[in-house]
Amino acid sequence: MNEYNFAYLDEQTKRMIRRAILKGLAIPGYQVPFASREMPMPYGWGTGGVQVSAATLVPEDRMKVIDQGADDTTNAVSIRKFFERTAGVETTEETGRATLIQTRHRIPEETLTEDQILVYQVPIPEPLRFLEPRETETRKMHSLEEYGLMHVKLYEDISQHGAIATSYAYPVKVEERYVMDPSPIPKFDNPKMEMAAIQLFGAGREQRIYALPPWCEVVSLDFEDHPFEPSKAEHECDLCGAEDSYLDEVIVDDAGGRMFVCSDTDYCRGRRAAGHVGAQGVPYEEGAA
Amino acid sequence: MQTEALTGGFGDAPVDAARAFRGAMNAMARPGRIEDLTGAEPPAPLSVAAGVLVLTLCDAETPVYLAGDHDAPAVREWITFHTGAPFSGPDRAMFALGTWHALGPLEAYPVGTPEYPDRSTTLIVEVPELVAEGAVLRGPGIRDTARLRLPEVAAFQRNAKAFPLGLDFFFTCGDRVAALPRTTKVEG
Numbered sequence: 001m002n003e004y005n006f007a008y009l010d011e012q013t014k015r016m017i018r019r020a021i022l023k024g025l026a027i028p029g030y031q032v033p034f035a036s037r038e039m040p041m042p043y044g045w046g047t048g049g050v051q052v053s054a055a056t057l058v059p060e061d062r063m064k065v066i067d068q069g070a071d072d073t074t075n076a077v078s079i080r081k082f083f084e085r086t087a088g089v090e091t092t093e094e095t096g097r098a099t100l101i102q103t104r105h106r107i108p109e110e111t112l113t114e115d116q117i118l119v120y121q122v123p124i125p126e127p128l129r130f131l132e133p134r135e136t137e138t139r140k141m142h143s144l145e146e147y148g149l150m151h152v153k154l155y156e157d158i159s160q161h162g163a164i165a166t167s168y169a170y171p172v173k174v175e176e177r178y179v180m181d182p183s184p185i186p187k188f189d190n191p192k193m194e195m196a197a198i199q200l201f202g203a204g205r206e207q208r209i210y211a212l213p214p215w216c217e218v219v220s221l222d223f224e225d226h227p228f229e230p231s232k233a234e235h236e237c238d239l240c241g242a243e244d245s246y247l248d249e250v251i252v253d254d255a256g257g258r259m260f261v262c263s264d265t266d267y268c269r270g271r272r273a274a275g276h277v278g279a280q281g282v283p284y285e286e287g288a289a
Numbered sequence: 290m291q292t293e294a295l296t297g298g299f300g301d302a303p304v305d306a307a308r309a310f311r312g313a314m315n316a317m318a319r320p321g322r323i324e325d326l327t328g329a330e331p332p333a334p335l336s337v338a339a340g341v342l343v344l345t346l347c348d349a350e351t352p353v354y355l356a357g358d359h360d361a362p363a364v365r366e367w368i369t370f371h372t373g374a375p376f377s378g379p380d381r382a383m384f385a386l387g388t389w390h391a392l393g394p395l396e397a398y399p400v401g402t403p404e405y406p407d408r409s410t411t412l413i414v415e416v417p418e419l420v421a422e423g424a425v426l427r428g429p430g431i432r433d434t435a436r437l438r439l440p441e442v443a444a445f446q447r448n449a450k451a452f453p454l455g456l457d458f459f460f461t462c463g464d465r466v467a468a469l470p471r472t473t474k475v476e477g
């Protein structure tokens with residue numbers, strides 16, 4: 001028993017968020033304004049994702065929370081505890097067992113199913129914001145489908161760096177209509193967004209919710225002669241040997257020593273449990289740190 | 290006010306509404322998919338599913354339009370007591386409720402503006418049957434195609450052409466619901 005309403009938020013707030021989610025699903029990629037509430041955590045710590053999760057959770061859910069792919073970082077642990085306490089839901093670190101996954105800046109490596117929901121924490125929902133600071137103007141640009149500025153930005157990348165240098169929060173076009181910020185996921189994750197699960201995006205400080213229904217067309221912007229390339233470190237995981245997962249580079253000493261490890265901790269753990277060992281890995285033991 | 294207006298709401302509102310929303314969201318995210326919606330006992334002619342949608346989504350901030358036979362004192366009193374939603378004509382409605390015939394013509398409802406396409410009416414259409422055959426559906430939320438029997442086809446084709454403007458529909462029958470957002474392309 002706890003002293004909170006189920007999933008913390010009051011019912012009227014949840015109804016308002018739920019209406020925004022439904023309109024978001026009906027207009028994929030369009031940012032629906034919503035009356036974001038103050039949450040018991042600072043803006044920038046996932047208040048948008050938390051509010052969307054709170055309005056979506058049912059008591060039967062098993063929730064997973066990841067921060068840059070990891071289940072064990074402060075932000076992920078705090079949010080998981082928050083919903084354990086206020087919604088009484090079971091939590092898990094296993095992607096396959098989770099029914100609702102709240103994420104900061106990653107899509108899990110394991111393919112999500114139609115029985116799962118992916119909730120993104122979004123810092124800046126407006127993909128055009130750094131090109132045009134005025135909300136009145138960006139809103140007009142979306143309404144007129146005026147996205148030339150975004151292509152100019154990508155073109156300037158090519159003229160200065162020889163390639164599109166944007167590596168995360170890489171803009172996508174949804175159903176040939178709205179240009180959308182996929183949140184700061186690495187562009188390696190962009191192709192995964194055409195998936196079986198429902199994807200919901202919550203930006204608390206910026207007061208926007210948007211959504212992608214399953215199997216929605218999501219195309220990363222590019223040019224014919226500079227096609228989109230999902231990139232990752234040219235390496236394999238030093239712990240589990242995975243060649244297909246997104247990697248974090250970790251500095252391990254003061255002498256320039258470093259290793260590459262899966263950013264998706266559950267994926268890496270699963271592979272090591274299955275007997276895979278990377279170049280610097282040791283055989284997996286249950287419960288070992 | 291009749292006392293029946295006071296009954297038939299959610300037994301445990303936070304949890305019942307959460308489960309109902311998941312059903313409604315799954316329906317809207319996957320056009321044509323039929324979901325169960327239970328937990329309310331609204332007065333006739335309101336179906337269980339339509340009553341659950343009203344309890345889950347409507348409140349004092351959402352003008353509701355009751356069309357045809359659904360504009361009955363028992364329905365008004367029930368919605369007022371349980372949600373506090375104000376009633377309006379179709380031109381201001383965020384939700385509209387009735388049979389397909391009574392809800393028309395669709396031109397009466399707001400379809401949103403180019404800058405705010407979300408400011409459009411969601412229609413809750415009471416249908417005599419809800420079966421996954423008939424019209425072929427394509428679009429976001431549907432991997433290949435889905436099927437759903439619709440009251441007509443042309444109106445939904447016109448609605449989809451106006452994208453990103455447009456109306457969104459729930460179809461309710463008994464304790465079941467399906468949905469058709471403006472993005473779905475319908476073939477007869």
